[in-house]
Amino acid sequence: MNIRWYHLALWTAFIVGMFFLPQLVSKGTLRTIIFANYLAIFAISWDVLSGRTGYVSFGHPFLIGLGAYTTAILTKRFDVPVEISIPAAVLVTMVGGSLLFLPALRVRGSYFALVTLAFMELMYQLVQVIRPDLTGGTRGMSGIQTLTRGAVNGYYLSFGLIASLGFGMWLLMKTRLGTALSAIGMNEEAVRGSGLNTTKLKLAAFMLSAFVAGLGGAFYVHYLGSIAPRALFDINFVFTIIVAAILGGASTIIGPIFGAFFLTFLLEYLRPYLPGAERYFIYGGIALVLYMFEPKGLHHVLQMALSAIKGKSRS
Amino acid sequence: MTSLLTVSNLVKKFGGLTATNDVSFTVEKGDSLALIGPNGAGKTTIFSQIMGEVRQTSGTIHLAGRDIGGMSTAARIRHGISRTYQVPRPFSDMTVLENIRVGLMPDNLTQMVFGRVDHDREEALALSVGLAPQDLHRSPSELSMGDLRKLEMARTMATNPNVMLLDEVFAGLTVGEIAQISELIQSMRREGMTFLIVSHDLKALEPLVDRAIAINQGQKIAEGSFSEVMDNEAVVASYLGG
Ligand SMILES: Nc1ncnc2c1ncn2[C@@H]1O[C@H](COP(=O)(O)OP(=O)(O)O)[C@@H](O)[C@H]1O
Ligand SMILES: [Mg+2]
Numbered sequence: 001m002n003i004r005w006y007h008l009a010l011w012t013a014f015i016v017g018m019f020f021l022p023q024l025v026s027k028g029t030l031r032t033i034i035f036a037n038y039l040a041i042f043a044i045s046w047d048v049l050s051g052r053t054g055y056v057s058f059g060h061p062f063l064i065g066l067g068a069y070t071t072a073i074l075t076k077r078f079d080v081p082v083e084i085s086i087p088a089a090v091l092v093t094m095v096g097g098s099l100l101f102l103p104a105l106r107v108r109g110s111y112f113a114l115v116t117l118a119f120m121e122l123m124y125q126l127v128q129v130i131r132p133d134l135t136g137g138t139r140g141m142s143g144i145q146t147l148t149r150g151a152v153n154g155y156y157l158s159f160g161l162i163a164s165l166g167f168g169m170w171l172l173m174k175t176r177l178g179t180a181l182s183a184i185g186m187n188e189e190a191v192r193g194s195g196l197n198t199t200k201l202k203l204a205a206f207m208l209s210a211f212v213a214g215l216g217g218a219f220y221v222h223y224l225g226s227i228a229p230r231a232l233f234d235i236n237f238v239f240t241i242i243v244a245a246i247l248g249g250a251s252t253i254i255g256p257i258f259g260a261f262f263l264t265f266l267l268e269y270l271r272p273y274l275p276g277a278e279r280y281f282i283y284g285g286i287a288l289v290l291y292m293f294e295p296k297g298l299h300h301v302l303q304m305a306l307s308a309i310k311g312k313s314r315s
Numbered sequence: 316m317t318s319l320l321t322v323s324n325l326v327k328k329f330g331g332l333t334a335t336n337d338v339s340f341t342v343e344k345g346d347s348l349a350l351i352g353p354n355g356a357g358k359t360t361i362f363s364q365i366m367g368e369v370r371q372t373s374g375t376i377h378l379a380g381r382d383i384g385g386m387s388t389a390a391r392i393r394h395g396i397s398r399t400y401q402v403p404r405p406f407s408d409m410t411v412l413e414n415i416r417v418g419l420m421p422d423n424l425t426q427m428v429f430g431r432v433d434h435d436r437e438e439a440l441a442l443s444v445g446l447a448p449q450d451l452h453r454s455p456s457e458l459s460m461g462d463l464r465k466l467e468m469a470r471t472m473a474t475n476p477n478v479m480l481l482d483e484v485f486a487g488l489t490v491g492e493i494a495q496i497s498e499l500i501q502s503m504r505r506e507g508m509t510f511l512i513v514s515h516d517l518k519a520l521e522p523l524v525d526r527a528i529a530i531n532q533g534q535k536i537a538e539g540s541f542s543e544v545m546d547n548e549a550v551v552a553s554y555l556g557g
Contacts, residue, residue, distance in 0.1 A: 176430070179409070179416060179420075180417060182406070183406045186407055186408060187406060187407075194470060194474060196422050204424055
């Protein structure tokens with residue numbers, strides 16, 4: 001493992017800063033940050049799979065939706081306690097992740113991305129058609145049990161999740177497993193040629209991604225108290241997740257967290273000027289420019305700035 | 316005694332094209348065999364079938380008496396066979412050492428996560444193929460073609476093979492680099508490594524092998540000592556016509 005002191009210092013600063021945040025900002029800002037936290041979780045989930053292995057998912061709401069719907073239906077329709085419904089939601093999402101994995105055995109690149117998009121569309125259709133008495137059909141569900149009261153508690157819950165999932169995934173990706181997953185993204189055949197079973201590795205990536213997406217989706221629905229399928233299974237939501245992940249810097253964990261915060265606040269500040277979906281074009285454009293000129297993302301820009309400062313102070 | 320590598324009646328068809336046409340040969344332990352033939356003869360395709368990256372249409376492949384013809388690539392590598400590629404394709408966003416690390420990884424998720432990285436072995440492998448200490452933390456894009464081939468050798472050796480298949484080992488190298496790679500192969504031969512080598516540079520290839528087989532249009536057209544094969548009329552004709 002290649003862990004340096006400043007990595008841990010950064011994590012500590014992040015966690016300490018986030019811990020005291022509610023004392024510093026308004027309730028409204030706090031709600032924005034809660035959204036950023038969940039977006040960061042979804043971006044990490046996407047990044048562990050797509051940022052590393054190069055199997056780009058356009059269907060992540062399929063996984064997030066499985067987690068969200070499972071716990072929502074179990075708690076609301078069957079009075080199952082959340083202690084059981086949330087783990088069940090994560091399990092169901094991981095089963096969904098193994099379904100998403102099947103096409104990855106045969107296709108990659110844009111074909112794979114399209115198949116995942118089809119998964120999302122299919123699920124959107126299914127929740128409307130199959131047992132709308134359970135799923136709420138086109139209108140979705142409301143009155144779902146919430147776990148916390150008020151912005152501050154909601155914030156701490158989301159922060160606990162992003163801190164533990166983010167740090168956990170970061171540690172895991174620092175091991176040789178993370179190296180192997182990245183290697184698949186660079187040259188899958190050479191990974192096989194190094195004696196590694198890439199099917200097993202890819203399955204692990206899908207399972208990790210589904211675990212994070214399912215957990216995030218389940219907690220998010222218990223924060224919102226409602227599900228709106230049209231907003232969930234929306235290509236704009238997909239792009240928000242992907243842009244957050246690559247904007248911050250794919251394959252870094254800390255990058256998607258940066259990206260999610262940057263994007264959420266950008267979106268929030270643009271809201272008064274551009275109330276409609278045009279906002280998405282704006283950040284799509286920003287992401288494109290950044291991606292063209294600095295494909296390694298904001299994270300990398302900061303890193304370069306840091307080493308530039310270090311270089312200056314040395315000379 | 317069984318041979319280390321035995322290829323029998325190998326056939327590979329790509330649609331209407333027969334890329335490998337009933338090829339058989341054996342490689343004994345400690346032997347070094349040249350596989351020669353003009354461009355498009357089917358040499359790389361034979362390597363890919365031995366490694367399981369391309370599945371043969373028919374025929375068998377045995378490694379130390381064990382039928383490996385149906386195994387996954389990873390399983391074949393575990394049984395002690397490994398190859399380099401004609402065009403080195405390193406993991407581009409990793410350092411030289413990290414590239415070798417992938418070759419050294421056990422095919423076991425738990426060990427990958429909890430096992431320790433053997434930095435000493437990574438470094439020893441890199442240095443043993445002739446990479447310089449200052450190259451170890453460089454990215455592959457900063458390496459010369461010769462160094463890329465050395466890295467390819469190191470990543471292949473990291474899987475701990477008994478037989479190595481080297482595809483176009485000298486392509487794109489300077490005279491000095493050819494000498495370095497040749498010296499590396501010679502020293503590995505002295506330590507008992509078994510080789511199957513493809514190269515267009517016949518002069519550089521000759522001292523590295525005990526025997527040769529020639530392939531043309533997917534078929535074996537000659538076999539014997541290197542000079543016998545080179546003097547064979549069909550071989551000469553295939554190169555002229557090739
Ligand atoms: N995956 C493939 N699909 C179709 N044809 C192929 C494939 N791989 C190789 N070939 C064909 O098989 C023949 C042998 O190719 P190859 O083994 O690369 O030759 P060599 O390595 O001797 O130059 C060529 O005609 C090549 O076009
Ligand atoms: Mg070839």
